[in-house]
Amino acid sequence: MWVTPEQIEKAKQMDLLTYLQSYEPGNLKKISHDTWCTKEHDSLKISNGKWHWFSRHIGGKTALDYLIKVKGISFVKAVEIITGYAAVLPPVYTGIEKPIEPKKLELPLYNEDICEVRRYLKGRGISDTVINFCHENKMLYEDAKYHNCVFLGYDGNTPKYGAVRSTVSDFKRDLTGSDKRFSFFIPAERDTGTVHLFEAAIDLLSYASLEIRIKRNWRRDDLLSLAGVYKTDNKQDIPLALRTYLERHTGTKVVYLHLDNDEIGRTATKQITEALSSQYTVIDQPPQSGKDFNDYLKNEIQKEKRKEQVR
Numbered sequence: 001m002w003v004t005p006e007q008i009e010k011a012k013q014m015d016l017l018t019y020l021q022s023y024e025p026g027n028l029k030k031i032s033h034d035t036w037c038t039k040e041h042d043s044l045k046i047s048n049g050k051w052h053w054f055s056r057h058i059g060g061k062t063a064l065d066y067l068i069k070v071k072g073i074s075f076v077k078a079v080e081i082i083t084g085y086a087a088v089l090p091p092v093y094t095g096i097e098k099p100i101e102p103k104k105l106e107l108p109l110y111n112e113d114i115c116e117v118r119r120y121l122k123g124r125g126i127s128d129t130v131i132n133f134c135h136e137n138k139m140l141y142e143d144a145k146y147h148n149c150v151f152l153g154y155d156g157n158t159p160k161y162g163a164v165r166s167t168v169s170d171f172k173r174d175l176t177g178s179d180k181r182f183s184f185f186i187p188a189e190r191d192t193g194t195v196h197l198f199e200a201a202i203d204l205l206s207y208a209s210l211e212i213r214i215k216r217n218w219r220r221d222d223l224l225s226l227a228g229v230y231k232t233d234n235k236q237d238i239p240l241a242l243r244t245y246l247e248r249h250t251g252t253k254v255v256y257l258h259l260d261n262d263e264i265g266r267t268a269t270k271q272i273t274e275a276l277s278s279q280y281t282v283i284d285q286p287p288q289s290g291k292d293f294n295d296y297l298k299n300e301i302q303k304e305k306r307k308e309q310v311r
Contacts, residue, residue, distance in 0.1 A: 003079045011064050011082040016051045019063030019082065032237050043279065044070065045243070055279050057250040103177035105159055108143035108150060116147040120167035124202065125297040127209040130218070134205070139184065150175075151201040153183040153225075163201055163227065174227065181244040183227035186219065193253040194221040195245060197272075198293065199260055201225045206293040207258060210300065222249070229259060229268035238275050254281045260292045
């Protein structure tokens with residue numbers, strides 16, 4: 001059996017979502033506004049023109065990839081299946097292969113220093129070591145106009161996400177054009193297959209500062225902010241930042257959850273655990289006191305101060 005170059009090219013043009021919607025609609029299940037899975041394999045997710053089978057750590061873009069890698073069909077047979085279907089019933093393309101261009105991230109102007117940011121973060125117990133690392137690696141800066149903290153997340157060397165937190169009030173927001181797939185993230189010094197998850201950047205920095213206080217290597221594992229969590233009715237739905245991380249770090253084995261001690265944090269912990277526990281070791285490790293890890297850090301600092309006063 002053989003196929004022509006034209007048949008191969010035509011087969012390569014069909015994305016998996018279009019293929020399933022057109023020829024295997026009974027094997028397709030929508031799990032969120034932009035994510036699908038197959039009924040045959042609920043850990044095989046389809047989103048933004050790509051697919052990833054989390055339980056097997058494989059993925060691709062096209063229906064051809066899917067038939068070969070998931071169905072175990074030979075290349076020639078897979079091409080024949082796709083082009084044969086298309087000849088009888090032309091596919092209805094969803095347009096997913098041409099995703100809407102994301103808005104450009106609008107970054108505030110940089111201040112010459114981070115004096116106000118440092119004052120604010122140190123007031124919340126964050127270690128100078130952590131502050132300096134983030135600033136030197138362009139993950140943190142002070143905006144020139146309002147002197148807010150600006151936390152950045154990257155896709156490679158390009159900033160794609162920004163979170164602003166006021167140094168003088170409770171004001172906080174994501175920057176216009178932020179892509180939550182690439183939220184605030186501090187990589188480990190070397191790959192350990194372990195990631196620690198937090199609701200916000202300040203919680204991540206607080207955890208790192210606590211590690212320093214007990215003289216542990218604060219960069220032994222990956223640290224990832226989820227840029228907020230939410231309640232969902234779909235048990236397989238996980239935050240975008242986590243989904244993207246797992247797609248790009250296929251060697252991940254252990255996931256620590258350090259979410260808040262409130263209803264949203266506890267619910268999100270349960271849902272993420274249910275979604276991941278069949279493929280990863282998931283460990284729930286909330287703050288030992290207070291609502292979040294910054295509360296816990298400040299409580300530990302106060303304990304030490306009281307001990308010193310007694311002495």
